[in-house]
Amino acid sequence: MIENHQDSSSKNGDNLSQENFVIEAKGLRKMYGPHLALDDVNLSIPSGAIGILGPNGAGKSTLFKCLLGLIGTTSGEGTVLGYDIKTEGEKIRSRIGYMPEYNALDSGLIAIDQVRYCGELLGMNSKVAAQRAHEVLEYVGLKEQRYRKIETFSTGMLQATKLACALIHDPDILICDEPTNGLDKRARKFMLKTLKRTVQQGNRTVLMSSHVMDDVQEVCDRIVLIHKGKIVVQRSIGELVNQVEREIEIMIWGGASKMEESLISKNLSVRRLGRIIRIKIEDEETIKKVLESAVESEVQIRQLKEYEPDLEDIFLLIMDKLGSEIKGSSELMTPDHKGGF
Amino acid sequence: MEDSVDLGGGQTRMEVAFGAGDGDEEASAVVTKSDTKLGSIFNQQYRTWEGSLGPRWVRNYAIYRHHVYGLLTSKGHRYYHPMVRLLILVIFIGALTPVPMLFLSSLLGGEDGGFISKMWGINRYNLWGQVLGYFPRNMCFWPLLTALVVGGMISDDRKNGTSAIYFSRPVTRFDYTSMKYLSVAVILGFVIVFSYFLYYTSAIVFRGEGWAFLADTLPIFIGGMIAGIILVITYTSIGLALSSISQSRFFAAIGFLSVIYGTKLVSLLVELQFENTILYIISPYDCLAHVGQFLVGLPPNYDHPLSFSILSLLLINTLSLGLLISRVSSLEVTRE
Numbered sequence: 001m002i003e004n005h006q007d008s009s010s011k012n013g014d015n016l017s018q019e020n021f022v023i024e025a026k027g028l029r030k031m032y033g034p035h036l037a038l039d040d041v042n043l044s045i046p047s048g049a050i051g052i053l054g055p056n057g058a059g060k061s062t063l064f065k066c067l068l069g070l071i072g073t074t075s076g077e078g079t080v081l082g083y084d085i086k087t088e089g090e091k092i093r094s095r096i097g098y099m100p101e102y103n104a105l106d107s108g109l110i111a112i113d114q115v116r117y118c119g120e121l122l123g124m125n126s127k128v129a130a131q132r133a134h135e136v137l138e139y140v141g142l143k144e145q146r147y148r149k150i151e152t153f154s155t156g157m158l159q160a161t162k163l164a165c166a167l168i169h170d171p172d173i174l175i176c177d178e179p180t181n182g183l184d185k186r187a188r189k190f191m192l193k194t195l196k197r198t199v200q201q202g203n204r205t206v207l208m209s210s211h212v213m214d215d216v217q218e219v220c221d222r223i224v225l226i227h228k229g230k231i232v233v234q235r236s237i238g239e240l241v242n243q244v245e246r247e248i249e250i251m252i253w254g255g256a257s258k259m260e261e262s263l264i265s266k267n268l269s270v271r272r273l274g275r276i277i278r279i280k281i282e283d284e285e286t287i288k289k290v291l292e293s294a295v296e297s298e299v300q301i302r303q304l305k306e307y308e309p310d311l312e313d314i315f316l317l318i319m320d321k322l323g324s325e326i327k328g329s330s331e332l333m334t335p336d337h338k339g340g341f
Numbered sequence: 342m343e344d345s346v347d348l349g350g351g352q353t354r355m356e357v358a359f360g361a362g363d364g365d366e367e368a369s370a371v372v373t374k375s376d377t378k379l380g381s382i383f384n385q386q387y388r389t390w391e392g393s394l395g396p397r398w399v400r401n402y403a404i405y406r407h408h409v410y411g412l413l414t415s416k417g418h419r420y421y422h423p424m425v426r427l428l429i430l431v432i433f434i435g436a437l438t439p440v441p442m443l444f445l446s447s448l449l450g451g452e453d454g455g456f457i458s459k460m461w462g463i464n465r466y467n468l469w470g471q472v473l474g475y476f477p478r479n480m481c482f483w484p485l486l487t488a489l490v491v492g493g494m495i496s497d498d499r500k501n502g503t504s505a506i507y508f509s510r511p512v513t514r515f516d517y518t519s520m521k522y523l524s525v526a527v528i529l530g531f532v533i534v535f536s537y538f539l540y541y542t543s544a545i546v547f548r549g550e551g552w553a554f555l556a557d558t559l560p561i562f563i564g565g566m567i568a569g570i571i572l573v574i575t576y577t578s579i580g581l582a583l584s585s586i587s588q589s590r591f592f593a594a595i596g597f598l599s600v601i602y603g604t605k606l607v608s609l610l611v612e613l614q615f616e617n618t619i620l621y622i623i624s625p626y627d628c629l630a631h632v633g634q635f636l637v638g639l640p641p642n643y644d645h646p647l648s649f650s651i652l653s654l655l656l657i658n659t660l661s662l663g664l665l666i667s668r669v670s671s672l673e674v675t676r677e
Binding site (some may be wrong): 056065068070089090091093094096098100102103104105107108109113116117118120121122124125126128132135138139141143165168169170193194197198201202232233240243245247254255256257271272273274276278281287307309312313314316317318320321322328 | 399
């Protein structure tokens with residue numbers, strides 16, 4: 001459910017629908033032979049940062065291809081920035097920046113030439129593309145490395161170069177496929193900061209596909225979750241969090257079992273894993289009951305906080321409700337996904 | 342729009358650190374160090390761009406220029422290994438060997454100059470040989486030149502995933518293929534057809550030939566040029582088709598040389614054994630040579646009808662282009 005319609009800062013806002021959704025789709029279906037890749041997809045995406053989530057094979061890549069107008073749809077209709085995905089693919093791709101998941105750079109070129117060439121492929125004048133390439137490489141933190149050959153780049157630099165290629169024409173929508181793939185902690189932090197800035201300072205829309213829920217939560221304010229070709233959730237992360245049961249989490253030192261028994265005796269709903277105990281918030285008296293139990297059990301409460309469910313929790317809950325046996329989003333990652341963090 | 346999942350009453354997962362114990366042990370203090378703060382090294386600023394994008398031909402010209410200019414300067418364009426560029430230069434200079442001989446003949450004059458002019462001057466055999474002679478041009482020069490140029494033309498995009506750079510932008514697969522084709526054809530055309538043109542014009546200039554000579558030889562020259570263009574088209578089609586089916590530039594290059602030399606060798610062996618030239622229709626070079634002999638007006642070296650060679654050339658080009666189109670269609674933007 002999407003209620004907050006943000007103002008689009010599109011360079012050609014005339015093409016957008018009245019509600020200012022940058023991407024809309026109705027009953028979108030895509031079949032590869034007998035295999036149904038997208039099943040009755042209904043999407044309404046406003047501008048901002050949106051995380052596209054889903055297990056491998058859920059249909060994320062197919063959705064991207066349909067939105068870029070690269071493959072035909074079996075049925076249904078859709079628009080991106082007001083352009084029809086079936087007939088105006090070229091116009092859509094002129095206004096979108098796509099950062100692919102895997103390496104898509106010519107290792108024989110230096111970074112500035114690679115980014116400039118990407119601009120030229122969009123129809124930019126060579127001189128303008130070169131000037132803009134300097135700007136975007138500086139923006140992604142490669143100002144000092146722009147004259148280095150791409151084959152000498154680290155994974156973080158390669159990801160940054162791909163981002164620069166996607167940003168060269170200042171696109172209205174930036175599609176990032178696993179932007180933090182293989183990055184170490186520092187490079188990941190910088191990449192996320194850059195994406196966030198692109199949304200907040202540049203007023204651009206970012207569609208980010210990732211299996212790292214922390215990354216999505218860091219950048220995005222809403223998510224679209226695809227499962228077996230269907231859109232199962234599309235709403236803000238805040239709304240999803242509010243649907244989950246509120247709990248207090250305490251960390252016990254010395255006598256967690258006694259503490260657990262005491263809490264149960266006070267008719268509280270308790271879950272325990274080692275020294276961590278979570279208690280469902282029933283009413284305002286719950287914290288008082290917890291403290292009383294600690295005194296009765298003679299244990300130390302080292303930490304007490306209201307547990308804030310994160311996107312990983314939300315994702316696993318949804319997958320659980322859908323009957324999927326995923327124990328963590330890390331299960332969805334290939335070795336390529338795992339960087340040094 | 343309703344979600345199909347209701348999270349009402351859902352409970353989140355619980356996790357503890359590995360080896361954290363069960364919480365029933367004796368208490369002891371643990372002190373942690375705070376994170377080191379990392380400084381900011383520059384002021385990151387998003388800059389908008391208000392320019393406009395050029396039309397289709399601008400994008401196509403960018404692809405063409407990237408591949409062709411790369412041969413002249415690696416700065417800013419496609420990278421060709423220095424050895425590749427050097428070899429192409431050697432082949433181009435090799436293709437121009439008759440030019441200094443013609444110059445020499447004009448310097449010497451007299452009987453010696455006349456002999457040199459007869460050997461390297463303009464006639465049907467030499468014009469045909471400049472493009473379609475087997476040794477050295479079609480044994481050493483043109484196949485090697487084609488192999489060097491088409492090597493990574495498409496296979497590199499498949500290997501490096503750089504096809505995503507093209508197809509995630511408003512570049513159609515037709516534009517991509519046709520510009521790559523044009524780039525290869527222009528490079529081959531420059532070496533093969535332009536060297537042929539230089540040979541012909543230098544003969545006229547150095548020997549001081551007049552209009553009568555021009556009127557006599559121009560139809561032969563044009564016939565040879567058409568043969569050269571057909572050779573460029575055929576070698577480009579085969580070379581790019583091979584480049585599109587693999588991820589290795591080595592495969593494309595070796596594959597091309599194998600096709601040209603392999604078919605020639607098999608046909609030659611069959612001819613020597615059975616005294617029949619019909620199998621030469623599987624050899625692209627021999628089909629071209631046969632057609633070239635007709636265009637230049639030379640008696641053919643082959644017993645089978647010319648129409649077989651023409652049909653074979655059409656088939657070879659059609660199959661190669663079909664393969665090229667089908668493989669370019671399968672180039673991915675997103676890998677799955």
